[in-house]
Amino acid sequence: MDLGISFEKLVNVMKQLRGPEGCDWDKSQTHESLLPYLIEETYEFIEAVNEKDYEHMKEELGDILLQIIFHAQIASENNNFSIKNIIDDLTDKLVRRHPHVFGDKQGYSYARWEEIKAKEKGEERYSRIGKINKALPALSLARRVQENAADVGFDWTDVTNVAEKVREEVNELLNTKNDEEREEEFGDLLFALVNFSRFLNIDPEISLRKATEKFVKRFRAMEKLIENDGKDFEKMSLNELERYWEAVKGESLR
Known part of the structure; x- marks a missing residue:
């Protein structure tokens, strides 16, 4: 199927879901209510990349695309902007910010990138440190x-x-x-x-996430080991718990 036809079909499916005869849940959503899903799907894609699971990556990118289409449809219903506006603006921005590819400028530089961004936003001055996105972890x-x-x-x-x-x-x-x-x-x-x-x-964010997941996995394994030995977790000393923890770590290294 042609890419344009596939994309139009997706947009029309979302319109139908939000339409009068659509899904009650989809119709009730707002930009604000959808935010947790966008964040969740992004982290699930990161997990798939880390695992090099390409089938999962494809699925999660689809879920992220769904969120974009969803937000675009809501905005379109409120006459704010449309999915076409998003695509057109993005395409223009990519061309504008890569004059070394689409124009007569030679080579890439981060400073040039930030200068272009500043001019787009009508700012006379720009900082080489870049715009600080406080929404990031x-x-x-x-x-x-x-x-x-x-x-x-x-x-x-x-x-x-x-x-x-x-x-x-x-x-x-x-x-x-x-x-x-x-x-x-x-x-x-x-x-x-x-x-x-x-x-x-x-990547510190991913590394810390993996370390936290490893801790949780080992802690649960320690709980199970203590339970199998018929002991009461809450009544054990820290030294006793430490011995079980080391036992679990030893098993995980084998």
């Missing part, structure tokens, strides 16, 4: 800001310097005198760790 935001700074040459030159910065921030945190200082220094430590992850080509 904190770890992802820190990584993006660091990447933007690195693109214009403001970066560490060696991973050993970054590791030393992490150690420096740990020491500063341990020497804080009050809660306000402790919060600030802990933030500095996290920021340094994000920088460290960037030099190791690790």
